[in-house]
Amino acid sequence: MAVPFKYVLKSFKTRKLTTTITVTGIALVVFVFAAVLMMAYGVQKTLVATGAPDNVMVTRKASNGEISSIIDGDTRNVIRTLPFIAKDSNGKQIISEEPVVVINLEIKKGGMSNVTVRGVSQEVTLLRPQIKIKEGRMFNPSLRELIVGEAISKKFLGAQIGSKVKFAGDYWSIVGIFESNGSGFDSELWGDSDQLLNAFNRGSSVSTLTFKLDNIDNFEKCKRAFETDRRLVQFEPKIEQKFFEEQSEFLATFIRVLGIFITVIFSIGAIIGAMITMYSAVANRTVEIGTMRSLGFSRRSILIAFLTEALFISLIGAVVGLFFASFLQFFTVSTLNFSSFAELSFSFALSPSIVISSFIFAVVMGFVGGFLPSVRAARLNIVSALRGG
Amino acid sequence: MSVIIQIKNVSKSYWRNSLEIPVLHDLTLNVKEGEFLALMGPSGSGKTTLLNLIAGIDRPSKGELNVAGTDIAKLNESGLAKWRSASVGFVFQFYNLIPVLTAFENVELPLLLTKLSKSERRKHVENVLSIVGLGDRIHHYPKQLSGGQEQRVAIARAIVTDPVILVADEPTGDLDKTSAQEILTLMERLNKEFKKTIVMVTHDPHAAEKATRLLHLEKGDLV
Structure with missing residues (x-):
């Protein structure tokens, strides 16, 4: 039987400051991550909307x-x-x-x-x-x-x-x-x-x-x-929508690759933040861990409890980050489209897959940041944990 | 009455930087069902270590340890955790309540490891909280309770699963005289009325008086 979720939830609320800082760190990374994907998707969406599915565009091969x-x-x-x-x-x-x-x-x-x-x-x-x-x-x-x-x-x-x-x-x-x-x-x-x-x-x-x-x-x-x-x-007919979709590929991929590279570097900071928060959670609750272990809760349930807490922090970060990123949809930016060598104006666009990707990204950050502290919590010796470490 | 705790030639040592520190030496002890045993002795005599061994939160270096019909020295980590949840109730010196949970939730905690339904758990929790005289404090958090009340919640938590033995490590060590007296009376009642076998470590001779049997440990030996 797992440690009750109520305990995880209530413990999470006790360290308001460190938790808020960690949530903010993760939210910022999720914001940048979602913004990059929204930008790339915005380029794609704009160019896909340019073409119609029943128009044929002929170009030289x-x-x-x-x-x-x-x-x-x-x-x-x-x-x-x-x-x-x-x-x-x-x-x-x-x-x-x-x-x-x-x-x-x-x-x-x-x-x-x-x-x-x-x-x-x-x-x-x-x-x-x-x-x-x-x-x-x-x-x-x-x-x-x-x-x-x-x-x-x-x-x-x-x-x-x-x-x-x-x-x-x-x-x-x-x-x-x-x-x-x-x-x-x-x-x-x-x-x-x-x-x-x-x-x-x-x-x-x-x-x-x-x-x-x-x-x-x-x-x-x-x-x-x-x-x-x-x-x-020597000429090639293409569905107009597909033609413009292909035109968006280079710019969208460029934005995505560069953006994700930068976000992954940012995420290391957020992971370290989550790790510090979770290590301090374990240190502050050593006696509680010892007590729960002595009551009969297994190592596994302690591991799951702390991992759940880390994942919970990261999910809140994802929600906050996505909430603010969603406002970017009201912004229109323009840049040079490498395929046409001309200015292309587009809006940031959010899609269900971006929401899912952002959540997955946040969960990965929470998992990586929370794993080692959770293992430490699960491996604590009961007798020394009851003495406070 | 049958023997419920059988300790045979048990030794326990700790290692610190490759230096062996012996704590208990070749100790043999039987505790009968329904006994209220008090363990006394100076600091470092091995009282708490012996209590931890009986409670299955530590393992002997050597010897046989049969508690409530189970050779607990041979159980693996998860087997031992299961055994603890079913057979032992803990009372700690500093109560060890989970601060973020209410009295009710603290007492319910060990029951989450059983197959009882939510309504059955509620019934059990309310029952034990009324036994310890805290039926009106079930939704209070530990910080809203006095030390004596906290220890009573801890005792309720220890008995809610109806364990075979209760282990108490200095249960009155952090309490004022009146609260300590209340706790000792409660423990005496649990022993006499509810027939609980209790093993209690204490420094307090007054607390030890409540026990049916008193043992002294000195430098890892029973004297």
Whole structure:
């Protein structure tokens, strides 16, 4: 029979100061741990939300991102002949042929940063219905006009309605601000595809081509068409959501690896803190341990009681750390996405798996910190424990 | 009456930095069921060591030790723990109550090692607390009780499992005269009325008077 949980719980409350310090230490580490995972997940979530599961994005094979992809005019025409492209009510194919370039803009707080400029076709609002004009209006396709993502308009100078941005030897007027449900498009500037091709002298070569599938089940057939048609073998169709998910991998992994490395170093401090607390708990309660052993409680039940106490401390730390980390969801940050070389704005995002991972991390800290003191408690000689050690 | 504690040629030594310190020498002693035995002797004479051996919280270096029909010198660690929970009740000089538990919870502690249900445990605890005269203090914490009351809770804890023997190490050593008298009267009652075999270590001749048998230990030998 185990030592009653009541005893563990009540003993835990008696050393308020040391316990609070230990809980704080563990909570801080859990906070950093959860924050790192939330950041990586935020990047992933943002980029996954950028793509739709029934849109197909075509890029040149082996291109790492949209910038390094190129699709010439002839190929564009071949792709347009594929039968799997959805049509609007007027029978027009829902397709957007997009030149993607990177320009630099001045940040309000100082310095410059890269931002993505995407040329889109008229049908883009059908292709990506999550795009909503928040202020102003849509660009006129026959003019050098741009609409900007919400995150860009907040962060960069001259990215507001009425401003003009200079690139490709011309001034582009900003006529609207759009939002895209927190996706990666929020960090982009959009203009007309042909206007951009013309300004950058790219002829008819776009970076990527995205179309809506008439039926989501036709993707495999579509893929086969690219593999079998000699004119298309150099190109690769991907579900748009998957494409952007892959784009997030490098940055998310980088954040995760670096963050976890730092957190693990922090956790050593928290483990030592837990260990000191538990050693002092054992030292302060030597007579109690001796008494319980003499009453017939086994070594194992003493070990479990002290380990439970350590785990309990760490679980409280996890709850506190996660509680504060959850507020990070209200923060939006931006960083350079290594895959697109452009600014990406995202929010910290919490997921059930992050909550579980944080709890596991805290429990491991509690277990490692509490194990040796608990073993010491269990191994105490009854006679000397009754004498106070 | 049958012999309940049989100690035959028992020796006990401690080791300190490879130096053997003999405490008990070839000691032989029988205690009959229902006896109230007082062990007296100067400090370091081995009284507490003998008590610890009888109670199964220490092991003899040599000899046979049969208590309540079990050769406890041969039991392993967990066997000994089980045996203690069923056969021995402890009363310590400084009461050794768990400060974070109430009187009720302290007394209930040894019963958690039995198969009794919660309501049965409650019945037992309330019963023994009323025997020791603390039926109205069951939800008090040790710090809310006087020394005498604390020792009575400790005695209630010692008898709640209805053990075969009670061992008491200076049970009145930390009490004022009145409280000490109350505790001794209670122990005498447990011996006479409830037929408990008691082995008590004491320095107090007045306490020893309550015993039915008095033994003196000197330098590890019975004299």
